[in-house]
Amino acid sequence: MLTKMMNRIKELNDAIPGILLIDLIYLIIGELLILLFFPDKRMGVVGFLAGIIYSVFATFHMSFRIRKIVFGHANTSKTLLIGYFIRFAVMLVLFAVLYLLNMGDLLCAIAGMFSMKVSAYLQPFTNKILSQKRKVRKWEAQ
Numbered sequence: 001m002l003t004k005m006m007n008r009i010k011e012l013n014d015a016i017p018g019i020l021l022i023d024l025i026y027l028i029i030g031e032l033l034i035l036l037f038f039p040d041k042r043m044g045v046v047g048f049l050a051g052i053i054y055s056v057f058a059t060f061h062m063s064f065r066i067r068k069i070v071f072g073h074a075n076t077s078k079t080l081l082i083g084y085f086i087r088f089a090v091m092l093v094l095f096a097v098l099y100l101l102n103m104g105d106l107l108c109a110i111a112g113m114f115s116m117k118v119s120a121y122l123q124p125f126t127n128k129i130l131s132q133k134r135k136v137r138k139w140e141a142q
Contacts (some may be wrong), residue, residue: 019123043103
């Protein structure tokens with residue numbers, strides 16, 4: 001089942017598995033740092049997790065939008081602009097929920113959202129490492 005899901009994700013965008021791996025590592029490191037150094041641990045942990053979840057949502061949403069443009073021949077400007085406003089609205093709702101319900105720290109949520117930038121910059125390196133592991137597995141299987 002996991003293999004089937006990964007194949008579906010790769011069909012959408014071949015870079016997403018590496019991005020998700022980096023997001024997971026970023027989540028673990030960030031949560032550990034919050035648990036060690038943040039005064040209000042619960043608020044920090046929830047805010048950071050919410051930011052990471054938003055980052056994953058935005059990654060998939062952008063991939064769907066790009067796929068719609070490339071394969072669906074949609075209007076580029078209109079599709080990207082609508083996608084931007086959808087992601088912006090989701091981010092505002094996330095901030096409103098965290099703030100109004102006093103569920104999580106907004107600065108930690110922003111730090112979690114930065115996982116999108118970190119994963120975008122580190123994805124080429126992760127992709128190289130993952131492709132080398134695939135080659136080794138294929139060689140060992142032969």
